[in-house]
Amino acid sequence: MEIRANNTEIQDHINKLFTEILKEQKRYMGVRPPNHEKLHLTKDLLQKYENMRGKGFFYNYLSSGRGHGPFTELIDESIKYDLIGGIGPNLLGHSHPLYIKAQLESATSDTIMCGNLQPYPEALQLTEALISNVSKKSKLKNFWFTGSGSFANDLALKLIWQKKEPRYRVIAFNKSFAGRSVATQDLTHNESYRQGMPSTVQVDHVPHFDQKNPENALENTLSELKRVVKENPKQHCAIMLEIIQGEGGFIYGNKEYYEEIFKWAKAQGLYIWVDEVQTFGRTTELFAYQMMELDEYVDIVTVGKALQVCGVLYTEELNPKPGLIAGTFNGSVSALNAGQKIVNYLTESHFFGAKGRIAEIETAFLSRFEHLMKTTCRDKITYAGGVGTMIAYEVGDSSKETTMKYIRKLFDNGILCFMCGANPTRVRMLLPLSLTNEHIDEIFKIINDTVTEMFDE
Ligand SMILES: Cc1ncc(COP(=O)(O)O)c(C=O)c1O
Known part of the structure; x- marks a missing residue:
């Protein structure tokens, strides 16, 4: 983006600030235990916050706003590996130079939020x-901003409904998660997320790829698809x-699986x-559909998280009639600015493809897990899998209780991650791209020590 309020002095200040902020943030690079005198601060403030929002917090975590690369500092002065990245958005890593630059540039602009009535060049x-x-084979032609991933899915549903009126039923998959809005809570498979809600x-919902029975997975899905359409x-x-x-546990099929389902869906006249x-920017291509080479089939795609803003990509055919979609915000000028920088950085550097850095990170994690599962963590880590920077593993009996206990220990030992899936519950990592091989070695030492500590108790 161009600097808006601009003169040589502003540019000098921006350059100086950029350097100073980066230098200062780079001090937060390495795991550190909490300062015991400040330990109570996090608890007290989270308690105060909990009293107001009416719900507690999973971790004793309150960010200090400082951190660099894979590291995040808490207000108790502890520093931890952040391997969950705000559940997805922080793909590049803490205080990435592009984040700092995007924010400084945007500070020279005249407002904070950019919207549909008075757009800014950043949105364009x-x-x-x-x-x-x-990609060239794709029919996606249009993009519309939304305020969240859930609302992107709501909007996608409206575009589809308008074209298919009065066919309003949707097919989704078991273990799917689509968001928390009124519409997406129905698309989400987990019923406990919509207690007391009208449908x-x-x-x-039909079965997704079955990792335990891959040979019959396609047949199982197709037979259920045919059944629900017949009924x-x-x-x-x-x-x-x-x-x-x-959220389902990083479960995925192969190209053949999706292609056969998509061919069947097209033959039924269904939009795909x-x-x-969650997957945007995190697999070995910018979009997961590209990684699976499904470009030609896809009619509508929702994005969010790592992009810093959310929205929907759709074909010309799905462009709605006037009045159906509008809304105040596209996003903040700094988020739009960062989003563009992120897309350019990802696509112009060596992140994607079979030999890109994302594939290297995947291999580095999965091969180290394989080693642990054969050696010190035999029968204690029982599964590891995933794609790109979306890596999950199972500990012990893979129950929710065991996994929760384990990730809390891991947090105390210096790694922040989360869970996904149910039966089995997995430890979920949404890894930052700023990880070096030295970081990965240290992470595996902490994982090994934590697993040993947990099962030797
Ligand atoms: C696959 C998927 N879809 C939709 C959403 C909802 O996005 P948001 O939380 O931004 O509303 C999420 C959030 O975790 C998600 O993982």
């Missing part, structure tokens, strides 16, 4: 960056899926709607 530039990277969208003839408008199920809110 990010839209262009996204559309120019959907607003009619959704048929509800001419009622479905779309099939909606995450190619790598995030891919939720890339």
Whole structure:
């Protein structure tokens, strides 16, 4: 982005600030235990916050706003590896130079939020960056900003419904997660997330790829698809899926699996709607559908998290009638600016492809897990898998209780991650790209020590 309020003095200050902020943030690079005198601060403030928001927090975590690369500092002065990145958004790593630059540049602009009535060039530039990277075979032509990943999915549903009226039923997958809005809570498989809610969208959930029974996975999914369509003839408008199920436990199929499902869906006249809110930028291509070479099938794709803003990519055919979509915000000028920088950085550097850094990170993690599972953590780590920077593993009996106990210990030992899936519950990592091989070695030492500590108790 251009600097808005601009003169040589402003540019000098920006350059100086950029350097000073980066230098200062780089001091937070290495695991450190809490300062015991400040330990109570996090607890006290979180308690105060909890009293007001009415719900507690999973970790005793309150960020100090300082950290660098994979490291985050807490207000108790402890520094931990952040291997969950705010559940996805922090793909590049803490105080990445592009984040700092985007924010400083945007500080010279005249407002904070950019919207649909009075757009800024940042919205145009990010839209262009996204559309120019959907790949040549793709039919995706348009992009519309939304305020969250959930709202991106809501909007996708509206575009599909308008074209398919009155076919309003949607096919989604078991273990799927689509968000927390009124519509997406029905698309999400987990019923406990919608207790007391009326059903607003009619959704048929079918089995996703079965990692334990890969040979029969396609047949199982297809037979359920055929069953739900037969039971509800001419009622479905779309099939909606995450190619790598995030909350579900990083479950995913292969190209053949998706291709056969998509061919079947097309033959039924269903739109193919891919939720890339969590996968965007995290697999070995910018979009997971590209990694699986499904570009030609996809009609509508939702994005969010790592992009810093959210929205929907869709074909010309799905462009709605006037009045259906609008809204105040595209996002903050700094988030739009950062989003564009992130897309350019990812696509112009060596992150993607079979030999890119994301594939290297995946191999580095999975090979180290394999080693642990054969040696010191035999029968204690029982599974490791995932794609790109989305890596998950199972500890002990893979129950929610064991996994929760383990990740809390891991937190105390210097690593922040989270869980995903149920039966089995997995330890979820959404890794930052700023990890070096030395960091990865240290992370595995902490994992090994924590697993040993837990099971030797
Ligand atoms: C696959 C997927 N879709 C949608 C969402 C909802 O996004 P948001 O939390 O920004 O509303 C999420 C969030 O975790 C997600 O993982």
